[in-house]
Amino acid sequence: MRKNKDGRKTPRVFLQMWKDVPVLGLPLINRLLIPVYYLYEKALMRQIKEGDKPTHLAVILDGNRRYARSRGMDTWMGHKLGAAKVNEFLEWCWEIGVKVVTLYAFSTENFNRSPREVKEIMKLAEEKFYEVLENKKIHKYKVRVKAIGRTDILPERVREAIRRAEEATKDYDRYFLNVAIGYGGRAEIVDAVRKIAQKIADGELRVEDIDERLIEQHLYTAGMPDPDLIIRTSGEERLSGFLLWQSAYSELYFCDVYWPEIRKIDLLRAVRTYQRRERRFGR
Numbered sequence: 001m002r003k004n005k006d007g008r009k010t011p012r013v014f015l016q017m018w019k020d021v022p023v024l025g026l027p028l029i030n031r032l033l034i035p036v037y038y039l040y041e042k043a044l045m046r047q048i049k050e051g052d053k054p055t056h057l058a059v060i061l062d063g064n065r066r067y068a069r070s071r072g073m074d075t076w077m078g079h080k081l082g083a084a085k086v087n088e089f090l091e092w093c094w095e096i097g098v099k100v101v102t103l104y105a106f107s108t109e110n111f112n113r114s115p116r117e118v119k120e121i122m123k124l125a126e127e128k129f130y131e132v133l134e135n136k137k138i139h140k141y142k143v144r145v146k147a148i149g150r151t152d153i154l155p156e157r158v159r160e161a162i163r164r165a166e167e168a169t170k171d172y173d174r175y176f177l178n179v180a181i182g183y184g185g186r187a188e189i190v191d192a193v194r195k196i197a198q199k200i201a202d203g204e205l206r207v208e209d210i211d212e213r214l215i216e217q218h219l220y221t222a223g224m225p226d227p228d229l230i231i232r233t234s235g236e237e238r239l240s241g242f243l244l245w246q247s248a249y250s251e252l253y254f255c256d257v258y259w260p261e262i263r264k265i266d267l268l269r270a271v272r273t274y275q276r277r278e279r280r281f282g283r
Helices: 012-018 027-049 064-070 075-097 115-134 137-142 155-171 184-200 212-216 264-276
Strands: 056-060 099-107 143-148 175-183 231-232 251-254
Touching: 027 264, 064 075, 075 099, 075 115, 075 137, 075 264, 099 115, 115 143, 115 155, 137 143, 143 155, 175 184, 184 212, 231 264, 251 264
Parallel strands: 056 099, 056 231, 099 175, 143 175, 231 251
Antiparallel strands: none
16 A cells, blocks of 8 residues: 555555556646546446456457557567566456456567567567466466467477476466467468378378367367457457457457557456347357
């Protein structure tokens, strides 16, 4: 707790949540809006409390570079701020009961970016996976961490960090965190088909055995439910190859803020929208 000038205590979480609210950059306006945002968040929490929450929430973390450019920063700084936002976002998800979170962190196509940018992103990825080992919240919530994608194309140091993170959390089963890195939706389907074809060639399977369930069992997300809700930040409205097979009946929500500046109210509004939709699954 922190004391105000009048001696009253203000919750630390209250100050942390709204200290970076981008409202015209005017300190006075920021201070005036803090209670408004706080009350709005509480109202949203009440609205979604009794409704169905998405079991599996997938997120396309978009807008790091544009966020950095809009503030005159180097591109890599946007990625650093975006990586820092992940921990906070995950806590919001666990708080409302989302069991599975899949984050689209780095696609196979992203390797076409500048060597410096790719190097910085890989360095951040290595750091974040090693952070899992000492992350108290990961162990408190019993979160199993898994990297999905063509991890064999990642630098060795990143692969080792992934191995350590997955090993440290392999026995957890309360919550699940999938990090899509070196990921491509088409590549995932191709890899699944190759595994099935190899088993047919080896005599383990017959062509007649192939159905949707068999394909799902060979995807990177095997054993996980399909995403109920997919959120994309930055205002872009496309999936960019994310979970192409699994997203057939997912609800989509496009959030017009860059990833590093996403707020809890943005997540809560997405969940509220999800609850207001009627999911028919083709029926």
